[in-house]
Amino acid sequence: xxxxxxxxxxxxxxxxxxxxxxxxxxxxxxxxxxxxxxxxxxxxxxxxxxxxxxxxxxxxxxxxxxxxxxxxxxxxxxxxxxxxxxxxxxxxxxxxxxxxxxxxxxxxxxxxxxxxxxxxxxxxxxxxxxxxxxxxxxxxxxxxxxxxxxxxxxxxxxxxxxxxxxxxxxxxxxxxxxxxxxxxxxxxxxxxxxxxxxxxxxxxxxxxxxxxxxxxxxxxxxxxxxxxxxxxxxxxxxxxxxxxxxxxxxxxxxxxxxxxxxxxxxxxxxxxxxxxxxxxxxxxxxxxxxxxxxxxxxxxxxxxxxxxxxxxxxxxxxxxxxxxxxxxxxxxxxx
Amino acid sequence: xxxxxxxxxxxxxxxxxxxxxxxxxxxxxxxxxxxxxxxxxxxxxxxxxxxxxxxxxxxxxxxxxxxxxxxxxxxxxxxxxxxxxxxxxxxxxxxxxxxxxxxxxxxxxxxxxxxxxxxxxxxxxxxxxxxxxxxxxxxxxxxxxxxxxxxxxxxxxxxxxxxxxxxxxxxxxxxxxxxxxxxxxxxxxxxxxxxxxxxxxxxxxxxxxxxxxxxxxxxxxxxxxxxxxxxxxxxxxxxxxxxxxxxxxxxxxxxxxxxxxxxxxxxxxxxxxxxxxxxxxxxxxxxxxxxxxxxxxxxxxxxxxxxxxxxxxxxxxxxxxxxxxxxxxxxxxxx
Numbered sequence: 001x002x003x004x005x006x007x008x009x010x011x012x013x014x015x016x017x018x019x020x021x022x023x024x025x026x027x028x029x030x031x032x033x034x035x036x037x038x039x040x041x042x043x044x045x046x047x048x049x050x051x052x053x054x055x056x057x058x059x060x061x062x063x064x065x066x067x068x069x070x071x072x073x074x075x076x077x078x079x080x081x082x083x084x085x086x087x088x089x090x091x092x093x094x095x096x097x098x099x100x101x102x103x104x105x106x107x108x109x110x111x112x113x114x115x116x117x118x119x120x121x122x123x124x125x126x127x128x129x130x131x132x133x134x135x136x137x138x139x140x141x142x143x144x145x146x147x148x149x150x151x152x153x154x155x156x157x158x159x160x161x162x163x164x165x166x167x168x169x170x171x172x173x174x175x176x177x178x179x180x181x182x183x184x185x186x187x188x189x190x191x192x193x194x195x196x197x198x199x200x201x202x203x204x205x206x207x208x209x210x211x212x213x214x215x216x217x218x219x220x221x222x223x224x225x226x227x228x229x230x231x232x233x234x235x236x237x238x239x240x241x242x243x244x245x246x247x248x249x250x251x252x253x254x255x256x257x258x259x260x261x262x263x264x265x266x267x268x269x270x271x272x273x274x275x276x277x278x279x280x281x282x283x284x285x286x287x288x289x290x291x292x293x294x295x296x297x298x299x300x301x302x303x304x305x306x307x308x309x310x311x312x313x314x315x316x317x318x319x320x321x322x323x324x325x326x327x328x329x330x331x332x333x334x335x
Numbered sequence: 336x337x338x339x340x341x342x343x344x345x346x347x348x349x350x351x352x353x354x355x356x357x358x359x360x361x362x363x364x365x366x367x368x369x370x371x372x373x374x375x376x377x378x379x380x381x382x383x384x385x386x387x388x389x390x391x392x393x394x395x396x397x398x399x400x401x402x403x404x405x406x407x408x409x410x411x412x413x414x415x416x417x418x419x420x421x422x423x424x425x426x427x428x429x430x431x432x433x434x435x436x437x438x439x440x441x442x443x444x445x446x447x448x449x450x451x452x453x454x455x456x457x458x459x460x461x462x463x464x465x466x467x468x469x470x471x472x473x474x475x476x477x478x479x480x481x482x483x484x485x486x487x488x489x490x491x492x493x494x495x496x497x498x499x500x501x502x503x504x505x506x507x508x509x510x511x512x513x514x515x516x517x518x519x520x521x522x523x524x525x526x527x528x529x530x531x532x533x534x535x536x537x538x539x540x541x542x543x544x545x546x547x548x549x550x551x552x553x554x555x556x557x558x559x560x561x562x563x564x565x566x567x568x569x570x571x572x573x574x575x576x577x578x579x580x581x582x583x584x585x586x587x588x589x590x591x592x593x594x595x596x597x598x599x600x601x602x603x604x605x606x607x608x609x610x611x612x613x614x615x616x617x618x619x620x621x622x623x624x625x626x627x628x629x630x631x632x633x634x635x636x637x638x639x640x641x642x643x644x645x646x647x648x649x650x651x652x653x654x655x656x657x658x659x660x661x662x663x664x665x666x667x668x669x670x
Contacts, residue, residue, distance in 0.1 A: 037642040044640050174509070263635035270634050273645035274617060275610040281649070282609060299605050300598035305379050307372040310608035314616070320655045 004038050011042045014141045019114060022141045026116055029133045036133060043140035048262070050082070050139035051249050052146040054160035057170030062196040063149050066170065066232040066241075071107050073242045074145050082138030082146040083107075083115045086128050114138060126150065127159040132269060135163070157189045162268055165258060166248050168192045168241075171210075173202035187213050190225055191248050194241060198229035223251055278324060282313070285323045292323055339373050346377040349476045354449055357476045361451055364468045371468060378475035383597070385417070385474035386584050387481040389495035392505030397531040398484050401505065401567040401576075406442050408577045409480050417473030417481040418442075418450045421463050449473060461485065462494040467604060470498065492524045497603055500593060501583050503527045503576075506545075508537035522548050525560055526583050529576060533564035558586055613659060617648070620658045627658055 007028075013021035028035055055063050067083060074081050107113040118128035127150055128134075138146050150160055161167045169190035174197075186193075187210075195207050210227045226244050230237030252258035285292050295312065298304040304312075313319050342363075348356035363370055390398050402418060409416050442448040453463035462485055463469075473481050485495055496502045504525035509532075521528075522545075530542050545562045561579045565572030587593035620627050630647065633639040639647075648654050 037640070037646055040640040040642045044637070047637065262637075266634050266637060266641055267631060269641040270631065270644050271614050271617065273641050274648055275614055277645055277649050278613050279606050279610055282606065296602060296605065299601050302379070302382065302597075302601060305372070305375040306601055306604040306608050307375045309605050310612055311372055313609055314612050314659060315661055317656055317660060320659055321652055324649060324655055324659070325652060326650055 003035060007035065007038050007042055011039070011140070014137070015046065017111075017142055019111065022114060022137060023116075025137050026130075026134050029137065030118070030130045040133065040136065043136060046140040047136055048139070050135075050143050050146050051166070052135050052139070052148065052164040053166045053168060053245060054148045054150065054164035055168045055170060056150045056157050056160050057194075057196075058172070059151050061170040061172045062232045063151070063170055066194065066196060066230065066238065067147050067149050068107070069232050069235050069238040070147065070242060070245075071113060073239060075107075075110065075112060077242075079144040080112045080142065081107075081114070082135075082141070082143035083113065084128075084131055084134055084138075084146070084148045085115065085117045086120050086126070086131070086148070086150040087117045114141070114143060120151075127163060132163055132265075157186060161189045162265060165252055165261060166191050166245060168194055168245070170194045170196050171206060172197045173200045173206050187217050187225070191223065192241070192244055193225060193227045194230050194237075195227065196230050196232050198237065199231055203229065221257055222255065223248070223257075281324055281326070289322060338370060342370065342373050342377055346374070346475070349472070350381065352446075352477055354446065357449060357472060358451075360472050361465075361469050364472065365453070365465045375468065375471065378471060381475040382471055383474070385470075385478050385481050386501070387470050387474070387483065387499040388501045388503060388580060389483045389485065389499035390503045390505060391485045391492050391495050392529075392531075393507070394486050396505040396507045397567045398486070398505055401529065401531060401565065401573065402482050402484050403442070404567050404570050404573040405482065405577060405580075406448060408574060410442075410445065410447060412577075414479040415447045415477060416442075416449070417470075417476070417478035418448065419463075419466055419469055419473075419481070419483045420450065420452045421455050421461070421466070421483070421485040422452045449476070449478060455486075462498060467498055467600075492521060496524045497600060500587055500596060501526045501580060503529055503580070505529045505531050506541060507532045508535045508541050522552050522560070526558065527576070527579055528560060528562045529565050529572075530562065531565050531567050533572065534566055538564065556592055557590065558583070558592075616659055616661065624657060 007025075010021045010025050014025055025039060029039060055067060057063055064085070067085075071081050071083065108115060116134060118131060118134065120126050120128050127148075131148060135146050135148065146164075148160065148164055157167070157169060167190055169186050169192070171186075171193065173195070193210050195203055195210070197203070198207075207227055207229060214225055214227070228237055228241050228244060230241060232238060252261070282292070286296055287293075292313075295304065295309055299306055299309045313323060342360075345356045345360055349360055360374060364374060390402060392398055399420070402420070406416050406418065443450060451469060453466060453469065455461050455463050462483075466483060470481050470483065481499075483495065483499055492502070492504065502525055504521050504527070506521075506528065508530070528545050530538055530545070532538070533542075542562055542564060549560055549562070563572060563576050563579060565576060567573060587596070617627070621631055622628075627648075630639065630644055634641055634644045648658060
């Protein structure tokens, strides 16, 4: 109860634009899973106003620099900005990431910008597990634009496209060959392509390849994916990118696509949360329920194959009750 | 019943070394999920003899060529080989992949080699969903070595490390910068590093960087990750790689690590299958159960937040019974 009361108070303070309650709520969402539903219920009436933009691409493409420059332009237009920087935590990349953060320092001092580094689930990039909820918190806190920066090539883009309104994919000329076979997949996902470091050799070829792929693969939505050349470190092309991002926002709103995307995102989030809770409860029960422990050990010793064991768990009413209900509820039912 | 009888017959034929029953069983595992547990039960007594080797790395690193050359050496040693080539299906990459397959043609005619291209879940690389079960089929069919080739940078390596006995990570000099921030993650995952195209500029620097990272991050298992230089297209270094792969197999067996890895893989596979089944059953029920449909629609319209909805599904005994039991069982229980 005290917990819920303090959540209510924090949400109210956050809604006034204060940074510290927002930071505290983000930490709670990252650490204390049990309090998340209460927070989400509290902020639900205040959601949906922010425009969330995912910025993804291979390491070294210049994402942080672009986010930095884009933030400067958004601030000039008087828009508040939330930034989520996915951080594949690692003792080795520490230097590089610290460098990025120093570059962002001007924005750290700006009360209209809220920056949060979030660790990815592992050291392999992708979207931090709590990123979706942190976007909601920043939205409820009144940020007009939320930039989500993720590292990765391949599955990462899929995660971001399931999360943000607009997906910007950053490529660099030298990545040309390396991402060759993945480009067609990127074409389905990107709302906007940025070819950064556009002064380097191979930039023209990369732009031409992207244009050719766009010709072949016309987007069903009616949005023709723009291909923007930038040199983010010098600020070249970033204003044009802003205009295009803004145009995409208008397109999403006017076409009804925004409404549809967000509805799909919410449905997928529900299934993801159900999967997560099921796994969490099962792994908790494993420590305490001798029948489940025995089954898992049989699987580990290859005495029961995983398919048969999965069916054994999910085809039996008693097993479901014992192993999937929350532990207290399970106890009440006499498990 | 006829189904199970035909599975038994197919498994028996496959066990004689015939290629066609193996191909048919793989297709069944890829397409007809309901028959998978029956197949897995049938082959369970014949599992665990093959050495499975994941070969992963960014697109363009030369994985197919390396697999081709490694296969030739394995065949010279008299070992049978199964090859799973993950294929991020795409109309655009069709050419490249066809080229790879043509290169492999010598092995297609060899009855001691079984090659299977498998589509990845989407166009973004990663491990094909049925790959784990196909490895088991090839194992039960008597293949001595199973090579699993996947494309990707980032999360893909994690999937492969959860699947095969030995993980080989292929890098190329030009990928040096692009994978900078992900290298530390790769270090945790690779059992063997291969620097392919080792005659190109930057190869020495990449080898030196990898060695330095290995210095800092000593593997807890006691296996010092070898770093092998190859020029796969000319066959240079591939014999050395074979020796190292073989040494790793011996290390896994003698240290007890093989036993441990496989037990962990089986446990993770169980949880993954449970998650998959839960999502599948819920999405099936959505079409037929008006209460669940209503809940999902409320989530899509943002009237109920996903966390609250997930708890509503999983905290209630009646909901679990109605929505998670197989549909027939649910009907018996009066849902």
